[in-house]
Amino acid sequence: MKKILIIGLGLIGGSIALGIKRNHPEHQIIGHDKKEVQKLAKSLGIIDETIPRLEQIQEIDVIILAAPINVTLEILGQLSQLELKKDVIITDTGSTKSQVMEKAIKVFHDKNVKFIGGHPMAGSHKSGILASDVNLFENAYYVLTEENSELQGILSGLHAKFIILNPEEHDKITGQVSHFPHILASSLVQQSDDYSKEHPLVKNLAAGGFRDMTRIAEADSTMWTAVLLSNPEPILNRIKxxxxxxxxxxxxxxxxxxxxxxxxxxxxxxxxxxxxxxxxAIPNFYDLFISVPDEKGVILRVLALLQDISITNIKINEENREDIHGQLQISFKTEKDLVRAREIIEFATDFKVA
Ligand SMILES: NC(=O)C1=CN([C@@H]2O[C@H](COP(=O)(O)OP(=O)(O)OC[C@H]3O[C@@H](n4cnc5c(N)ncnc54)[C@H](O)[C@@H]3O)[C@@H](O)[C@H]2O)C=CC1
Ligand SMILES: O=C(O)C(=O)Cc1ccc(O)cc1
Known part of the structure; x- marks a missing residue:
């Protein structure tokens, strides 16, 4: 049994706690956050114990920092002043890595601490403990700044794919494919809002493409302010x-x-x-997209038609069109299953299939 302390019990901290418990119910998970968040996390069974203040943590084997990056930087300083267990593993989950690594090296260089930078490359625009999900990291990449079999074993229940990257390379890559898209999404909704003052129908006519491009504009502003401030150069370079x-x-x-x-x-x-x-998210999966009309029982009808084929996932993507209620995304394990499913749907219905 190991004692694992998670600092920051939001979307990521909560999801990691659930993921650890999935493979390692024997470990004790202790959470630290604001009092009411700790209470909620414990009552939901996401953590086993709470600690109101960051002190007396010398029995903790692993510390996972899952707070906004600016807070993580502060906490690293605080932890370095405390008495810690010899060879304690400390890791973080922050969306940028260079600043965190620099700080960790600075504060722990003369301590018996193994610091490994971490970043699970999955999440959501939602935040907070209530959004945590044991399957959040399923098949997602999980960046670590170095291999560590003990930490990777503890996190095995997340079902993520570990990848080792140096912090600078990490920050350049995520600057392009994660941080910059958040800037674009927010700019796009703000530009549209400005334009709607002149053209009030702008908001009504925004369709699926606009929705897909801007979902992440709803992400948490505190977290994203910290991300941008801790990765300015790569982000400014991508904007240019x-x-x-x-x-x-x-x-x-x-x-x-x-x-x-x-x-x-x-x-x-x-x-x-x-x-x-x-x-x-799931490798080797084959998707069939079926545009289904707004009729009662339509999803059950499709599933009944496909009852002899093994389905791995079903998702309903809403469409904002009058004639189409939604797009059913059905995933299969093999291409053969996908082809058969398509034939059945095309034969038995007049639904558009892609
Ligand atoms: N949201 C996402 O999709 C992803 C976020 N990350 C990173 O993970 C970290 C956490 O993000 P989320 O879980 O999404 O944020 P969140 O907002 O859901 O949770 C953060 C939690 O940290 C707590 N917190 C703030 N200050 C604290 C302090 N001084 N002591 C203890 N707890 C404190 C907050 O009360 C909150 O419960 C961030 O560094 C973020 O960059 C990484 C991957 C994905
Ligand atoms: O909401 C989404 O799709 C995301 O892109 C989530 C996300 C946010 C921050 C990260 O550092 C990694 C992943």
Missing amino acids: DFKAQLDEISEKISLKDEKAIKSFFDTGKKIRQGMEIHKG
Whole structure:
């Protein structure tokens, strides 16, 4: 049995606690957060114990920091002043790594502490303990700054895929594919809001594409302010590069260069189709998208038609169209199952299948 302390019991801290318990019910999980959050986490059974103040933690084997990055930086300083168990493992979950690693090296260099930077590459625009989910990290990458079999064993119940990256490389990559998209999403909704003052129907006509592009604009502002402030250079570099990309497409539009515009979209489509995100969270899974009408029992009807085929996941994606109620996304284990399912649906219904 190990004693594991999680500091910050929000979406990530709570989900990690649940994930650890899945494979290691023998470990004791102790949580630290605001009093009312600790109480809630304990009453929900997400943690076993609470500690109101960060003191007397010399029996803790592993400390996981899951607070906003600015708070994590402060807590690292605090922890270095406390008496800790010899060879304690300390890790964090912050969305940036360079600053955290620098601070950890500075404060723990003369201590018997093993600090390993960490970042689970999955999450949500939701925050707080009530959003925690044992399956949040299923098949997601989990960046560590170095291999550590003990920590990886403790986190095995998260079902994540560990990957080792140095902090600078990590911050450049996440600057591009995680931090910058959050800036774009928020800019897009703010630009649309400004424009709606002149054109009030803007908000009514925003469709699925706008929704998909802007979901993360609802993410927590405290957390994202800390992320941007702790990764300024890579992010400013991506903004500059993106401005040049916008200038390039602007030029093509001004020149009415049909071929270049088509090629712009073809290139984007091909790249996205080749990216891992396109394959979904579960590897080797084959998706069928069925546009279903707004009729009672329609989902059960589809499932009944596919009852002899093994289905691995079902998702209902809402559509904002009058004629289409939603898009049913059904995942199969094999391409053969996908092809058979498509044939059955096309034969038995007039639903659009993709
Ligand atoms: N939200 C996401 O999708 C992801 C977030 N991360 C990183 O994980 C960390 C946590 O993020 P979330 O769980 O989403 O945030 P959250 O807002 O859901 O939870 C953060 C928790 O930290 C607590 N906290 C704040 N100051 C504290 C202090 N001084 N002592 C103890 N607890 C304190 C808050 O009360 C809150 O419960 C952040 O560093 C973030 O960059 C990493 C991957 C994904
Ligand atoms: O909401 C989403 O889709 C995310 O992109 C979640 C996320 C947020 C922050 C991270 O550091 C990693 C993942």
